[in-house]
Amino acid sequence: MIQTDVVLDAKGLACPMPIVKTRKIMKELYAGQVLEVQATDKGSTADLKAWAASVGHQYLGTIEENEELKHYIRKSDDKEVAEKSYPHVVSNEALEVILDENPEALVLDVREAAEYAFGHIPGAQSLPLGDFDEAVKQLTKETDIYVVCRTGNRSDTVAQKLASLGFASVKNVVPGMSEWNGATEKVH
Numbered sequence: 001m002i003q004t005d006v007v008l009d010a011k012g013l014a015c016p017m018p019i020v021k022t023r024k025i026m027k028e029l030y031a032g033q034v035l036e037v038q039a040t041d042k043g044s045t046a047d048l049k050a051w052a053a054s055v056g057h058q059y060l061g062t063i064e065e066n067e068e069l070k071h072y073i074r075k076s077d078d079k080e081v082a083e084k085s086y087p088h089v090v091s092n093e094a095l096e097v098i099l100d101e102n103p104e105a106l107v108l109d110v111r112e113a114a115e116y117a118f119g120h121i122p123g124a125q126s127l128p129l130g131d132f133d134e135a136v137k138q139l140t141k142e143t144d145i146y147v148v149c150r151t152g153n154r155s156d157t158v159a160q161k162l163a164s165l166g167f168a169s170v171k172n173v174v175p176g177m178s179e180w181n182g183a184t185e186k187v188h
Contacts, residue, residue, distance in 0.1 A: 002063075002072060005033035011040045011068065015112065016153050018044045019051050022073065026057060031077035034060070039069045043112040046130030048073065050157045086159040090171040095146055096182045099123075106139075107146045110158045111177065115150065117187040121180065129154050132161065141167050148173040148180075 008025050010018040018039050029035060037048060045062050048071050052059035060072035090098070098105055099121070107124040109116050116126040127135045139145070145167060147155040152174040159172040 002036070002070075003034065004036040004072065005029065007036045007038065009038050010044070011038050013039070014041050015043055015047055015115075016151050019047055019153060022048060022051070026073070026075055029075040031075055033075050035073045035075065037071040037073065039071065040067060042069075043128065043130060044069060044071065046128070046132075047154060050129055050132075050154070050161075054157050054160060086156045086163070086170075086172045088159070088163075088171050089152075089174045090146060091174060092176070092180050092182070095121075095148075095173050098146070099182075105146060106143050107148060107173075108155075108158065109177075110147060110149045110154050115177075119177070119184040119186055121148065121177075122183050122185045124148065127158075129158060132158060136162070136165065139167070141165075142169075143167075144169045144171075146171050146173050148176050150177050152176045 006025060006029060008021055010021050018037060018041060022037055025035060049059045052073050056076045058074040058076060060074055063070045107121050108127045109120050109124040110127055110129050112128050113126060145162060147159045147170065149155040152172060155172045155176060159170045162170045
C-alpha cells in the first residue's frame with residue numbers, strides 16, 4: 001500500500017472534472033504531500049500525467065484495481081510549480097472562419113475517442129491525449145495546427161507540447177467543443 005496524505009474520490013466523473021478537483025485540492029496541500037486520486041475515467045491517466053507535468057507537480061504513477069484507477073501525485077514546492085497557459089489561442093468563431101476559408105486546415109481533437117465519436121468538427125483528426133507521444137510523429141512541423149478539446153484545458157497542454165517540439169504554428173481553440181456552434185459530424 002502506498003502512503004498518501006490525502007485521498008480524492010473522483011470515481012464516476014468524466015474529463016475535465018478529475019483535473020478540476022485535483023487542481024483545487026492540490027492548492028490546499030503542503031509541498032511534498034502525496035495525493036491519491038481515485039478515478040474510473042480511463043482518460044484520467046493521460047490527463048493527470050500531462051497536467052502534473054505542465055504545472056510542475058510530480059506524477060508518481062497509477063495503479064489499476066478492479067476498473068478503478070488510483071493516481072498518485074506529489075505536490076511540488078512553489079519554486080517547482082509554474083502553471084501557465086499557452087499564449088496562442090483562437091476563438092471558436094475565428095476557427096469557423098478559418099475552416100470556411102481553408103477546409104484543409106489541420107484540427108487536432110485531443111478528447112477521448114468516445115467524445116470524438118459522438119460529435120466533432122468535420123475533418124478534425126482524433127488524437128487523444130494518451131496517444132500523443134506516438135501520433136505526434138505523423139505530424140508535419142510546418143503545418144498550421146488548431147488544437148481542440150471540450151473546454152480548452154487538454155488542448156492547452158497539447159499546444160504547449162507541440163510548441164516545445166518545434167511546431168511553428170499551433171493555436172489552442174478556446175473555449176472548445178463545450179461551446180462549439182459550428183458544424184459537427186459523428187463517427188458511423
